[in-house]
Amino acid sequence: MKAAVLHELGGVPRYEDFPDPVAGDGEVVVEVKAVAVENVDKAVAAGTHFAARQLLPELPAVVCFDGIGTLPDGTLVGFAQPRPPYGALAERTVVPTANTTPAPEGIDPAVAVVISSAVTGFAIKTAAGFTPGETVLVQGATGVTGRLAVQVARLLGARRIVATGRNYDALAEVTALGADAVINTAVDDDELVDAFAAEANGGYDVILDFLWGRPTELLLKALVPSRIGQSKTTRIVQAGEAAGARLGLSADSVRTSGLEIYGVSKGLDGPAVADAYNQIVRWTRDGKLIIGIERTPLSDIETAWERTDLRGKRLVITP
DSSP: OOOEEEEEEOOOOOOEEEEOOOOOTTTTEEEEEEEEEEEEHHHHHHTTTTHHHHSSSSSEEEEOOOOEEETTTTTTTEEEOOOOOOOBBSSEEEGGGEEEOOOTTTOOHHHHGGGGGGGGGGEEEETTTTTTOOOOEEEESSSSHHHHHHHHHTTTOOOOOEEEEOOHHHHHHHHTEEEEEEEESOHHHHOOOHHHHHSSSSSSSSEESSSSSSHHHHHHOOOOOOSSSSOOOEEEEEEOTTTTTOOOOHHHHHHOOEEEEEETTTOOOHHHHHHHHHHHHHHHTTTTTTOOOEEGGGGHHHTTOOOOOOOSSSEEEEE
């Protein structure tokens, strides 16, 4: 069969022949229909992810670890955790039978395989206790997950949504998806602090943060009140580190701003993920949630793997 085969950590997967998988006890061979290539997949292939050696215990191996495909009886399923060295980016893979679930009906597999990316948007509710009518700031809203988070916030009933990014054209697209205001973080520090303060408009209730680093450090500076008084509680959900893994946290930003910080996984247990996923499926079927994808054949994986021009679209490989 053909597959995207990685020969060394840090390399680019090659389109080449790989042995056909054979199912063992408790396993099933899946005919792959669609695979979403995410940042975590690239980090694993690069060897920079903490679980790289666990997920790729031997090389060469096929990359990516979940997708949508068909069982031998034709049932369309989502699948996860193929048995190494088999991965998802191949014509066929082999997974534990328990790691397959029915795929959502009535949705193109190339779209359905990206639906889970929208679950992160529900962290404003599961981690930070969002309630309808609150103001939400999405830090890093121009990527795939950020754009979905803006839409989820709107569909969950946010009164006002502020979105940040580094590109004015991309921010204009986010406005079309439901953001009420946008902030370009590619400005000098003082201008960015002023922008955060100006758009707060009574304060941010929940912040879903995909950036961390410099933009969030300046955001925290903007949240410190300028005079004594009752501070508005602001709940930050830490969801990513696109702008840096660390920031300087000043004492007054915690002491006087009403700041609360949560991890994105708080409250996102099995039942919560299932509820969020099912709601996203309903919104997608109804056309209320727009999922941007760039569909590419498996044969083009070597070029597609290194693309940097997708801007808000998820790369989806269709063997």
